[in-house]
Amino acid sequence: xxxxxxxxxxxxxxxxxxxxxxxxxxxxxxxxxxxxxxxxxxxxxxxxxxxxxxxxxxxxxxxxxxxxxxxxxxxxxxxxxxxxxxxxxxxxxxxxxxxxxxxxxxxxxxxxxxxxxxxxxxxxxxxxxxxxxxxxxxxxxxxxxxxxxxxxxxxxxxxxxxxxxxxxxxxxxxxxxxxxxxxxxxxxxxxxxxxxxxxxxxxxxxxxxxxxxxxxxxxxxxxxxxxxxxxxxxxxxxxxxxxxxxxxxxxxxxxxxxxxxxxxxxxxxxxxxxxxxxxxxxxxxxxxxxxxxxxxxxxxx
Amino acid sequence: xxxxxxxxxxxxxxxxxxxxxxxxxxxxxxxxxxxxxxxxxxxxxxxxxxxxxxxxxxxxxxxxxxxxxxxxxxxxxxxxxxxxxxxxxxxxxxxxxxxxxxxxxxxxxxxxxxxxxxxxxxxxxxxxxxxxxxxxxxxxxxxxxxxxxxxxxxxxxxxxxxxxxxxxxxxxxxxxxxxxxxxxxxxxxxxxxxxxxxxxxxxxxxxxxxxxxxxxxxxxxxxxxxxxxxxxxxxxxxxxxxxxxxxxxxxxxxxxxxxxxxxxxxxxxxxxxxxxxxxxxxxxxxxxxxxxxxxxxxxxxxxxxxxxxxxxxxxxxxxxxxxxxxxxxxxxxxxxxxxxxxxxxxxxxxxxxxxxxxxxxxxxxxxxxxxxxxxxxxxxxxxxxxxxxxxxxxxxxxxxxxxxxxxxxxxxxxxxxxxxxxxxxxxxxxxxxxxxxxxxxxxxxxxxxxxxxxxxxxxxxxxxxxxxxxxxxxxx
Numbered sequence: 001x002x003x004x005x006x007x008x009x010x011x012x013x014x015x016x017x018x019x020x021x022x023x024x025x026x027x028x029x030x031x032x033x034x035x036x037x038x039x040x041x042x043x044x045x046x047x048x049x050x051x052x053x054x055x056x057x058x059x060x061x062x063x064x065x066x067x068x069x070x071x072x073x074x075x076x077x078x079x080x081x082x083x084x085x086x087x088x089x090x091x092x093x094x095x096x097x098x099x100x101x102x103x104x105x106x107x108x109x110x111x112x113x114x115x116x117x118x119x120x121x122x123x124x125x126x127x128x129x130x131x132x133x134x135x136x137x138x139x140x141x142x143x144x145x146x147x148x149x150x151x152x153x154x155x156x157x158x159x160x161x162x163x164x165x166x167x168x169x170x171x172x173x174x175x176x177x178x179x180x181x182x183x184x185x186x187x188x189x190x191x192x193x194x195x196x197x198x199x200x201x202x203x204x205x206x207x208x209x210x211x212x213x214x215x216x217x218x219x220x221x222x223x224x225x226x227x228x229x230x231x232x233x234x235x236x237x238x239x240x241x242x243x244x245x246x247x248x249x250x251x252x253x254x255x256x257x258x259x260x261x262x263x264x265x266x267x268x269x270x271x272x273x274x275x276x277x278x279x280x281x282x283x284x285x286x287x288x289x290x291x292x293x294x295x296x297x298x299x300x301x
Numbered sequence: 302x303x304x305x306x307x308x309x310x311x312x313x314x315x316x317x318x319x320x321x322x323x324x325x326x327x328x329x330x331x332x333x334x335x336x337x338x339x340x341x342x343x344x345x346x347x348x349x350x351x352x353x354x355x356x357x358x359x360x361x362x363x364x365x366x367x368x369x370x371x372x373x374x375x376x377x378x379x380x381x382x383x384x385x386x387x388x389x390x391x392x393x394x395x396x397x398x399x400x401x402x403x404x405x406x407x408x409x410x411x412x413x414x415x416x417x418x419x420x421x422x423x424x425x426x427x428x429x430x431x432x433x434x435x436x437x438x439x440x441x442x443x444x445x446x447x448x449x450x451x452x453x454x455x456x457x458x459x460x461x462x463x464x465x466x467x468x469x470x471x472x473x474x475x476x477x478x479x480x481x482x483x484x485x486x487x488x489x490x491x492x493x494x495x496x497x498x499x500x501x502x503x504x505x506x507x508x509x510x511x512x513x514x515x516x517x518x519x520x521x522x523x524x525x526x527x528x529x530x531x532x533x534x535x536x537x538x539x540x541x542x543x544x545x546x547x548x549x550x551x552x553x554x555x556x557x558x559x560x561x562x563x564x565x566x567x568x569x570x571x572x573x574x575x576x577x578x579x580x581x582x583x584x585x586x587x588x589x590x591x592x593x594x595x596x597x598x599x600x601x602x603x604x605x606x607x608x609x610x611x612x613x614x615x616x617x618x619x620x621x622x623x624x625x626x627x628x629x630x631x632x633x634x635x636x637x638x639x640x641x642x643x644x645x646x647x648x649x650x651x652x653x654x655x656x657x658x659x660x661x662x663x664x665x666x667x668x669x670x671x672x673x674x675x676x677x678x679x680x681x682x683x684x685x686x687x688x689x690x691x692x693x694x695x696x697x698x699x700x701x702x703x704x705x706x707x708x709x710x711x712x713x714x715x716x717x718x719x720x721x722x723x724x725x726x727x728x729x730x731x732x733x734x735x736x737x738x739x740x741x742x743x744x745x746x747x748x749x750x751x752x753x754x755x756x757x758x759x760x761x762x763x764x765x766x767x768x769x770x771x772x773x774x775x776x777x
Contacts, residue, residue, distance in 0.1 A: 258587065
């Protein structure tokens with residue numbers, strides 16, 4: 001495939017249901033991809049229901065954040081993202097190890113330290129040694145990414161969004177978020193800066209459409225400062241169909257939605273639907289126009 | 302001045318007041334002479350002061366059975382001579398400015414981290430480092446408007462024990478102690494040239510006004526966690542004396558990035574400046590701790606956009622982290638190009654293997670403190686720990702070195718204090734001057750002198766039963 005660019009239509013629908021009507025809610029949404037490496041966002045829209053004007057800023061980790069304040073009474077809040085994203089197959093680069101002194105005064109040190117959801121504990125250090133011995137090279141990093149899906153089962157519902165690495169290891173099963181956290185703990189323990197990436201998995205090979213959830217993987221940084229994507233759920237480098245949304249130290253930094261509301265309602269887990277389709281160049285133009293029209297319609301309501 | 306003989310009633314070991322050769326230290330000469338002549342006055346003065354505190358509800362601590370405890374007060378003032386004070390003043394000005402530069406740097410270019418002056422591993426793992434505010438420039442580029450820097454005297458030399466730049470407390474107790482003593486012992490002020498401290502609140506108000514988005518009609522609010530906070534009395538007093546409103550988080554609401562306060566009558570008022578006594582990670586549940594009930598969602602965005610000012614600015618906790626304290630002298634050299642005028646107590650960074658091994662090997666001489674606690678809780682003196690306790694302590698340190706700080710145990714100077722039974726005894730004291738930072742630092746002459754609860758202990762925290770004294774700075 002080489003550097004051929006592929007274009008994807010992304011439709012990302014989030015629904016939050018409240019048990020009672022609430023008068024005011026504040027929401028932070030991280031659902032807009034940022035151009036990086038081979039990935040470009042050609043069109044993007046974020047609509048909410050009830051309608052509100054989102055305001056965006058770039059956060060500490062370089063991600064887009066939209067603030068959406070809803071001040072009309074609502075018992076349900078929806079976010080609809082429509083985006084057209086172009087990507088090409090990233091180079092499968094091999095990374096060189098950091099010298100400890102080199103990392104000590106480098107800002108990327110932050111990604112080699114423990115973070116709230118990725119503690120560096122004896123259990124993951126022991127696991128690294130058992131798998132790789134004293135080898136802390138990139139080969140060992142790669143072998144670790146490949147080994148995680150062989151050692152652990154991917155079971156939807158085995159864990160929740162709040163589950164820890166210990167929960168994953170105790171149950172032996174989890175989802176992409178858990179696998180990514182485990183991978184981060186293992187490689188950080190071996191001295192590599194590594195970050196958590198949230199995104200989507202688009203169709204690959206003969207597939208034209210994928211439907212389901214969002215995805216998560218990791219990026220590891222080499223001594224030259226370059227980052228490489230590794231997917232510990234699939235045990236491989238990331239490809240053109242890995243569409244990157246946001247990156248941070250762990251899931252807590254990139255959660256697609258964080259919100260607060262005034263009221264007595266109980267919050268429920270958001271329902272998320274994602275649909276990603278491969279597009280022809282003609283389709284790209286159609287969607288771009290359509291998005292613009294719908295955005296205007298909502299503003300006029 | 303001629304050296305006086307120590308009267309028999311002055312206790313030995315009170316090195317804060319008496320030289321090793323037995324002569325009274327000069328700043329204390331007039332005061333101790335009066336004390337010696339009329340020792341019977343002291344219980345009366347203490348009683349008078351306590352009654353005065355009770356009448357004004359000067360409390361420290363969380364209410365039990367409906368009433369918070371009165372702050373314990375010792376009637377014999379702590380006296381600092383004019384030239385000693387000049388040293389402290391210059392040193393703490395220097396230190397406060399360097400700490401402010403450091404906070405500014407952490408949320409800006411992070412030069413000190415790249416240049417290896419302060420280890421990035423400590424900043425990036427500090428609970429005081431708030432990633433959501435990196436890149437923000439507060440009004441007048443000042444972060445630490447109020448700093449409370451704890452100073453101790455060890456064998457005649459001052460050292461800094463701790464920096465408080467999040468929500469330093471204690472100034473109200475210093476102000477009230479002075480008022481009480483002026484009322485019940487006016488004769489002492491007639492014979493000693495004591496510098497006045499009552500313009501502290503005016504100075505603080507002026508700073509708050511200057512950072513306001515609308516300085517000409519600034520509405521200033523003192524944000525308190527509420528009556529269950531140990532320093533609630535102080536929040537109330539500062540609000541009253543500055544003509545500010547005292548608010549709790551649930552009274553604040555953010556709309557269109559402006560901050561408003563709903564008062565109990567239902568009136569709505571825009572707020573320009575918040576003097577916050579709530580730790581910054583509790584300020585905005587949308588950005589920081591989602592469980593917080595102490596702040597208001599959206600308030601950080603309002604600050605980011607310059608619609609409300611904060612003192613201290615959110616994020617100053619990174620300079621207040623006890624694990625970063627060992628690097629403050631290096632900050633002074635780096636940012637100011639000056640030598641620190643008052644040094645740290647020798648302190649070890651336990652995240653560094655070599656320093657950690659040194660501490661474990663010399664545990665007898667060390668005091669171990671958890672980095673994220675205040676109020677003197679969970680402090681361990683290696684000297685006093687039994688074998689089992691030591692093993693446990695070392696295990697706790699090895700398991701979480703970032704959570705601990707080791708300082709060499711220092712012998713705090715002891716001042717003469719009045720015992721319950723009317724006798725005198727020496728007790729350890731420290732000093733927390735309050736530095737206000739605007740264009741240049743201003744320090745209220747004196748500060749809060751804290752006194753240990755008994756002659757044996759070296760912990761002076763109010764939460765540990767310690768009390769306070771009035772603190773005098775002499776003008777000559």
